[in-house]
Amino acid sequence: MSCDHKLITEHASDYVEGRLPDYLKKQCDEVLQHCQYCQQSVAGIYQITRLAEGWNDQQVPEWSRVAHAVRPPVRYVSWPNWAAMACSLLAVLLVVFRFEVRLDDGLTISFGGNQQQEQLQTLLAQELQSFAAQQNETLDERLEEYMEFQDLNNQVVLNDWLELNRQEREADLNFLLTGWQSQRLQDSRRVNQQLDILTENQIDNNTYLNQLIRNVGLNERGNL
Numbered sequence: 001m002s003c004d005h006k007l008i009t010e011h012a013s014d015y016v017e018g019r020l021p022d023y024l025k026k027q028c029d030e031v032l033q034h035c036q037y038c039q040q041s042v043a044g045i046y047q048i049t050r051l052a053e054g055w056n057d058q059q060v061p062e063w064s065r066v067a068h069a070v071r072p073p074v075r076y077v078s079w080p081n082w083a084a085m086a087c088s089l090l091a092v093l094l095v096v097f098r099f100e101v102r103l104d105d106g107l108t109i110s111f112g113g114n115q116q117q118e119q120l121q122t123l124l125a126q127e128l129q130s131f132a133a134q135q136n137e138t139l140d141e142r143l144e145e146y147m148e149f150q151d152l153n154n155q156v157v158l159n160d161w162l163e164l165n166r167q168e169r170e171a172d173l174n175f176l177l178t179g180w181q182s183q184r185l186q187d188s189r190r191v192n193q194q195l196d197i198l199t200e201n202q203i204d205n206n207t208y209l210n211q212l213i214r215n216v217g218l219n220e221r222g223n224l
């Protein structure tokens with residue numbers, strides 16, 4: 001049999017104090033026989049009632065309401081407060097006088113920030129220098145690369161030009177050679193022609209001489 005605990009929740013205190021009508025008390029008794037939760041609720045109320053029965057009213061003593069309502073000024077002085085204040089003062093003094101502690105292993109504790117600024121400036125200068133050096137190196141490398149590239153380019157252009165020049169010179173030489181050869185041919189032809197003319201003249205001369213000799217011979221014979 002399930003229980004929704006409603007009956008006991010509503011009537012537990014009346015049940016404990018015995019103020020329930022009989023029919024309700026009977027219902028509650030039935031529920032309490034099998035529901036553990038309701039049993040615990042009723043047991044709790046029994047306990048509270050028992051405690052309440054032990055409560056005795058006490059006479060309230062005379063007291064000043066204002067004195068307890070307003071918080072009294074704190075009068076106590078404790079040494080942790082003084083220590084805290086002393087530490088704060090010391091810290092302020094350390095900052096004001098820019099106190100510094102340098103240890104052998106390079107650790108520096110500085111108050112006031114002056115040393116930190118110097119360090120920062122030094123670091124910044126170093127960083128800038130290294131950056132500039134890096135930039136220079138990069139520039140040098142670039143320039144070198146560019147010059148190598150330019151050299152290569154120049155070489156290629158020079159080679160092209162030399163090749164072209166060689167071809168042109170070859171063509172020129174060929175042209176010159178051809179001209180010279182044709183000139184030689186013409187010359188030899190002219191020489192041959194002259195030789196022919198000379199030979200013909202020689203033949204003519206010979207014929208003329210023969211005729212002269214013959215005429216002279218005829219004349220001598222006629223004189224005899």
Ligand SMILES: [Zn+2]
Nearest residue numbers: 003005035038
């Ligand atoms: Zn119940």
